[in-house]
Amino acid sequence: MERTLVEIKNLKKSFPIRGGFFGREIGRVHAVRGISLCIKRGEVLGLVGESGCGKSTLGMLMLRLIDSDSGKIIFDGTDITAVSQPKLRRLRQRMQIVFQDPYASLNPRMKAGEIIAEPLVIHKMGDRAERRKRVLDLISKVGLPESAYSKYPHEFSGGQRQRIGIARAIAMNPDFVIADEPVSALDVSIRGEILNLLSDLRSSLSLTYLFISHDLKVVEHVSDRVAVMYLGRIMELFPAESISQASHPYTRALISAVPVPDPAIKRERILLEGDVPSPINPPTGCPFHPRCPHSRDICKTEEPALREYLPGRTGACHFIDEFK
Amino acid sequence: MTIISVRNLTTQFSTDEGEVRAVNDLSFDLSRGETLCIVGESGCGKSVMAMSIMRLIGRPGRIVSGEVLFGSGGSSVDLLKLDESDMRKIRGKKIAMIFQEPMTSLNPVYTIGNQIGEALSLHENIRGATLRRRVIQMLDMVGMPAPERRADEYPHQLSGGMRQRAMIAMALSCTPDILIADEPTTALDVTIQAQILDLMRKLQSELGMSMILVTHDLGIVAEMADRVHVMYAGRFVEKGNTEEIFGSAMHPYTQGLLRSIPPLKKAPPDSRLPTIPGMIPSLIDMPAGCAFADRCEKVHNDCRGRDVPDDPCGVGRLVRCFYASQK
Numbered sequence: 001m002e003r004t005l006v007e008i009k010n011l012k013k014s015f016p017i018r019g020g021f022f023g024r025e026i027g028r029v030h031a032v033r034g035i036s037l038c039i040k041r042g043e044v045l046g047l048v049g050e051s052g053c054g055k056s057t058l059g060m061l062m063l064r065l066i067d068s069d070s071g072k073i074i075f076d077g078t079d080i081t082a083v084s085q086p087k088l089r090r091l092r093q094r095m096q097i098v099f100q101d102p103y104a105s106l107n108p109r110m111k112a113g114e115i116i117a118e119p120l121v122i123h124k125m126g127d128r129a130e131r132r133k134r135v136l137d138l139i140s141k142v143g144l145p146e147s148a149y150s151k152y153p154h155e156f157s158g159g160q161r162q163r164i165g166i167a168r169a170i171a172m173n174p175d176f177v178i179a180d181e182p183v184s185a186l187d188v189s190i191r192g193e194i195l196n197l198l199s200d201l202r203s204s205l206s207l208t209y210l211f212i213s214h215d216l217k218v219v220e221h222v223s224d225r226v227a228v229m230y231l232g233r234i235m236e237l238f239p240a241e242s243i244s245q246a247s248h249p250y251t252r253a254l255i256s257a258v259p260v261p262d263p264a265i266k267r268e269r270i271l272l273e274g275d276v277p278s279p280i281n282p283p284t285g286c287p288f289h290p291r292c293p294h295s296r297d298i299c300k301t302e303e304p305a306l307r308e309y310l311p312g313r314t315g316a317c318h319f320i321d322e323f324k
Numbered sequence: 325m326t327i328i329s330v331r332n333l334t335t336q337f338s339t340d341e342g343e344v345r346a347v348n349d350l351s352f353d354l355s356r357g358e359t360l361c362i363v364g365e366s367g368c369g370k371s372v373m374a375m376s377i378m379r380l381i382g383r384p385g386r387i388v389s390g391e392v393l394f395g396s397g398g399s400s401v402d403l404l405k406l407d408e409s410d411m412r413k414i415r416g417k418k419i420a421m422i423f424q425e426p427m428t429s430l431n432p433v434y435t436i437g438n439q440i441g442e443a444l445s446l447h448e449n450i451r452g453a454t455l456r457r458r459v460i461q462m463l464d465m466v467g468m469p470a471p472e473r474r475a476d477e478y479p480h481q482l483s484g485g486m487r488q489r490a491m492i493a494m495a496l497s498c499t500p501d502i503l504i505a506d507e508p509t510t511a512l513d514v515t516i517q518a519q520i521l522d523l524m525r526k527l528q529s530e531l532g533m534s535m536i537l538v539t540h541d542l543g544i545v546a547e548m549a550d551r552v553h554v555m556y557a558g559r560f561v562e563k564g565n566t567e568e569i570f571g572s573a574m575h576p577y578t579q580g581l582l583r584s585i586p587p588l589k590k591a592p593p594d595s596r597l598p599t600i601p602g603m604i605p606s607l608i609d610m611p612a613g614c615a616f617a618d619r620c621e622k623v624h625n626d627c628r629g630r631d632v633p634d635d636p637c638g639v640g641r642l643v644r645c646f647y648a649s650q651k
Contacts, residue, residue: 050513051484157603187365188540192584192597199596214513221586221597257518259543261585263566271522272515274469275483 004074005176005208006039006062011071013054013061017280029279031057033232034071036306039176044202044209046223046240048216048254050276054232055212059178062210063095064088076175093123096169100181102161106153112139113149116167123172138167141204142197159190163197170201178210183218195222216243216258228254231279231287234306236315247323248315250288286317294319326353327501327534328377328419329400333390335369335376344607346372346385348558354502359528359535361545363581364555367604370538373555374506377536378421379403379411394418417447420495424507426487430479436463437475440494447498462493467523485516492523499531506538521548542585546570554578557605557615563642574639574648576620614645622647 012035014028031054039045049055060066062073064080073080080091096119099105106115116135120126126134139148142163153161162182169177179198183191199222201207213219219226223240228251236248246252253270260267272291277283283290289299298318306316309324317323335347346369354360364370375381377392392403394414403411420443423429431439437459444450444458456475463471466489479487488508495503505524509517521544528535537548545552545566552569554562554577562575573579580600602619613628614620620627627646635641637648 050515159603188542188581189365189584189600190603192599193601195586196596196599216514217586253515257514259517259521259541259547261542261546261570261582263546263549263570265546269518269522271518275485275516276513 003041004038005041005043005076006037006210007072007074008035008037008062009072009074011035011058011061011073012069013057013066014069027280030232030282031279032061032068033282035229035232035234037227037234037237039208039210041175041208042202042206043225044211044223046219046226047210047212047229048214048219048226049229050214050254052276052279053229054279055214055229056180058229059097059180059210059212063092063097063178065097089123093119093172094174095176095178096172096174097178097180098162098165098169098182101185102158102165103153103185105165106161108153111150111152112144112156112164115153115164116171119168119171125172134171135167138171141170141201142167143193157190158186159193162186162194166194166197166201170205170207173205174207176208176210178212180212181214182211184213184215191218198222216254231277231282233287233316235288235317236313237306238313238315242313245313245324247309247313247320248317249292249294249323252323253291253293294323325356327356327395328354329391329393330377331391331393333373333376333392334388335372335381335385336388338384338386339608342608345610346558346607347376348610350390350558350560352553352560352563354534354536356501356534357528357532358550359537359548361549361552362536362538362555363540363542363545363552365540365581365604367607368555369558369607370555371506374421374504374536374538377403377504378415378419380421413447416443416500417498418500419502419504420498420500422488422491422495422503422505422508424510426484426491426511427479429491430487432479435476435478436482436490440475440490440497443494443497458497459493462497463490465527466490466493466496467519468493484512485519488512488516488520489523492520492527496527496531496533500533502534502536503528504536504538507540508537509544510539510541517544524548542570542581554581557610558607559615559644560642561616561644568641572650574637574643574650575616575645576622576647577616580619616645 011032013032014030016025017027017029019026047055061068068081075091080088113135116138117131120131136146144163183194211219211222220240220243226238226240227234228236230250236246236251238246253272256270274291277290285301286299286304289295304316304318306314308314309320331351333347333350337344337346350373362370376387381387387404393400394403395401440459440462441455445455459475460471463474468474468486468489509520539545549566551565553560556577562578573582583598586597600619605615613630614632617623617627632644635643636646639648
């Protein structure tokens, strides 16, 4: 249980912005700016952050769906940033992704059975009859009726489509699944079903998840540990059960911004001023300092390092000890 | 004092498969200064309802019956009977609307200032420097940073939060009596959402507006609403004030919705999230009886086949369920 499955070390990625007549590079979007994380085998690590903070880019980097600029991604002992394509392909069988939008991530011209079988075909698993058997097995694992096999994506509801996406992701018996906003496009009453399914599969297939979402309530519900991301950096990392003791000013503001479905609770809300700064030109010092209610001089010049401020809890803030 | 009264509003869409009744016999009143939240999942008809009140339903949709009585006492008018030129005098001036996606509801080829000024020049006939002053004043009121500069910028130059502020400035420019906000913060991040909700609350109390807030987020409802109407498959299934809905919901659908939100404190490990099985029924050829019956855990045989009156159990408010109870 305590063994590390995925470890990333100082991962960085920026994207060029091209403009002008010749498409010259006129700037760079710094999406992921030096992130180190460890995911233990069997764990669910939640990654939460606002749009544009780089959380999806981080997910794509971890599967090498895009290449990083620098840093290491160690999957079960192998640095996947350094392996050859054929080897990467073999490793990829063990890591899969579920995407946010179940409408956009399924090919409308393929039947559900073909969509789920595709990874099996690509990795040349079994013959036609074996694949069909495996697909039917997967269909029942994700709670779809057998008739789903020969239907097209448009014939399914949003929740059912997400089940197809999940069946495709677990087809290769992966160890590690990245779920990138898997329930954000779904209605509230459907979300629970998908979250329950993910947690069932976690125990029956002993999966490890990176669960990416902007929704703190969802992340907290499914995760063992939660990492809070802001402008390409991890701001705080803590066990999900102690979310209420989160100390970083950004995490606190994020928690207080979530509307609570209980009219009796009148909370003091920490209202953040302004918008998330642009990742093209991230602020110097602490990335959060322009919006932080506790910002002091040092925050403008020196970027705080992520450090353990309490056992099992790390935070990147110069004054985090004052807030705990 | 009632400012708008909707009576038996029904809106249908003609499709190849038949008539779809998106809004089915809805009635409600809105008082001055009040916030009414309409809650429901996607496809329940809440946006169609908002658009119907504004008379913005286009083909193949049409409002087939009902009244939208605007104004109070003897001076009220039925918006559905007005001719288009009279409706235009009300739309944007007396009743304004904010849409969910600010990027698709702002015109990309005009500056923000230009678009906010449009309603003012149309309804209040102001021009030139006075108009510009009013526009900047509006942008300032909604908390837009550097309003003089932003007024000359185009929508793509603004962030999502700023665009929604611009939309609010536009909607409030003529100080309407009623603001209809259709999922105004759904496209925004939580920290920006908190800013916008705060702003809406502040402006509402300053300007004494009434608000119809359409949302699927019960957290927002709890923070904003005076009264709540829960919508399912084109109809209201439960009405109540905020305390009644959150404290003693009686309709199984409302109860299911409330249960399916994960609480923001850690539940015991491996706890399962309660869900509502099944999905919203197709609105084509809806059978008589309760539309929620197929998903309801308390369903009885006689729930189907007969129409559900407003309050069959004598709760004292609309709870459209034959077996309404707090449990």
